Amino acid sequence: MDWLQQLINGISLGSIYALIALGYTMVYGIIKLINFAHGDVFMVGAFIGFYAIKGWGLSFLPALIISMAFCAVFGVLIERIAYKRLRNATRIAALITAIGMSLLIEYGMIYIRGAQPEAYPADVLPNKAINFLGVHINSQSLFILLTSIILMIILQFIVQRTKMGKAMRAVSLDMDAARLMGISVDKTISFTFAIGSALAGAAGVVFGVYYTKIEPLMGVIPGLKAFVAAVLGGIGSIPGAMVGGIFLGVIESIVSAAGFSLWRDAAAFVILILILIFRPSGIFGKNTREKV
Amino acid sequence: MALLEVKNAGIQFGGLKAVSGFNMRLNQGELAGLIGPNGAGKTTSFNLLTGVYVPTEGEILFNGKRLNGLPPYKVTQSGISRTFQNIRLFSELSVLDNVKVAYHSLAKNSILSSIFRLPSHFSEEKNMEEKALEFLKIFNLERFKDEKAKNLPYGQQRRLEIARALAAGPKLLLLDEPAAGMNPQETHELMELIAFIREQFDLTILLIEHDMQLVMGICERIYVLDHGQLIAEGTPEEIRSHPKVIEAYLGEEVSNEHA
């Protein structure tokens, strides 16, 4: 019986989705934009981590930090260049711009370095089978889970306990009121992009270490699935993104384990549509309706 | 029999009772006003009557037919149409097309007749155009007919909204602050127009208005809402001297000072 290993796999995969979903959910919560380019920040993060490990011979932790820092800057750049002008644009214009940015990053990356994949070295993290109650558990899964949990705790601390976190919450509740209270809305939005992108960068490195293969279009599917996770948890809700991501990862492992691994990618979209139809506000979301 | 009969209607959002115990009887041909301080639940009552919100209590009868739970478009088709406090025109459509849209549910030609350009398409379109022009003429908007609705001056936009609501062929017309933002001259003209269309189209009208003088001058019957409750109803004279109404409008500060 490897059900426990399957469950752990699901949770590890889910924690990667959760890390990406956090960026989606924070950005949506604050400027109501589905940042399609977010999955590509994840891809860029994976490549930065790869170059740091393979090129400079760094170990996991410094590579993770470098990738997060780079992605934070990258995310803020995307926001400043493309999204900032869209504050008063229609939703359709904003969504199309985000799709455009996503494709620009993907194909820009292919243009710069080609479409060929790279492989993370296999020994970045100790890869041993740990015997637990008679079941074998991969030690890498545990490391990944641990990394994700620590990052989420740090995020929770930033959002709940720091001044910038308070500003983020205020801006997402009511941008105009926050501005009147003297909060710099622009700075807060940039900060949100920085945090979200750093988490996506971390997810990229973790993904690379776990699945080894990375390529310029790797962000598309995990990006979409992370968005599904964010919707599942209730878009705009930070705990929702965590729970939604892990839930989705576990569902996918169950679908794979049940012998439908080719349908695995469809599972996320089926869940998405069911959620949108039956509970569009997600697990932790609040219902809102247009005022007449 | 009353044209509109509202029995104990109300709605709750979460735990908040936005409107409750709302009773109203409008007879055919009446012109009534609905007044109350800000946030009293006036627009919410309109939303209940037009099916935008489904009442969580009570019932709404129109022409003896129960309206509870009907979607807005069916409420409109059964003879109630409305304007909005924050103007909701089809801004990219021409003034003429805005009115034509309202005539939509009275036309009968099928989708296929339009796609294949059958005679019924042309006859209905022609009929719609003529009817729409008639309404524009009444509201003195004819000269703007090809202009986009969003390019009209504010006061004309309000008039266009009423013209559009009228084109839907209502028996009961609900006007949500029709004179908001108009100057006294425009307001005066509007009131004469409202009186005119009531005669012309044999309408029953319920209007929400902030301008007291205007409401008192034109309405035969007035309903007063406060905190989601109907606190008074009667003729303008009765309302003017009603102690609860005076308290609702003036007493707020007084009672707050005591609190």
Add this chain to the structure above:
Amino acid sequence: MKKSKSFWAFLILAAVVYVVVQFFIGSGLINIYYSNLLITIAINIILAVSLHLVIGITGQFSIGHAGFLAVGAYISAIATMKLELPFILAVVIGGVIAALAGLIVGIPTLRLRGDYLAIATLGFAEIIRIALFNIDYVGGAAGMQVSHLTTWTVTFVCLVITILVITNFTNSRHGRACIAVRENEIAADAMGINTTFYKVLAFAIGSFFAGIAGGLFSHNFYIIQPGNFGFLKSFDILIFVVLGGLGSLTGSVISAILLTVISAFLAQYPETRMIIYSLVLVIVMLYRPQGLMGTREVTDLFKWKPAKGGN
């Protein structure tokens, strides 16, 4: 009166285009590459116009149009290759089944607004693609062999029908109802318009023509694969409509022609093509979000009047 005048003008224009192109193809003045390009342009116009009805006219933001293209492509291919039905019938069946798929997708999802609808349509298109990937009957990932049956004549007739049907629909009380939904759904509802019905209707008509385009598309190649119908294909169609101007039929026709020609020239450099496409999209959205034509039509340009100052 003026409506019927533009109707005849359109038919004459269509006949002229057809005769000229047919002459060029028949006399061998243009080679197979260019006649194929013309067919591709016509198919892309059908796709652009069908999505224009959904996004531009009805205001429902669907980004999964390639899903319906895929349904039409595969169903018509099954009809000709497995059931050995005539090509024209197969194309029509592809359209009908795509319209049904549009109903199935549209009825639950069109209650959603804006972003959520966009994501739901994207999800549906992905599900269709993954399903095709896993169905051995249609060849799975390897794809399905299809005979080359699409001709310039059939494609052009389909194109003319598509434009006529969608124009006639738009310029009627039904089309106005759809525009009213786009402009202000709450007001449309309050004016007696069954908004759900018209949203689903526009979606089904759009899906029908996407399905027709699918039948023409699949029989223009020798093989179709699920990978032909991914998100990037939906995006290609979306950019026609957005760049042309949301709400402008002629705008989406023009941008479909332009972009198809440009991407044919860039066929050797797919990355460059995508970079140009995405840059153009972002720049247009930032500096001219209404697209090239806005909601205007080319025909409006001929009856130009001073915008202000009355008559």
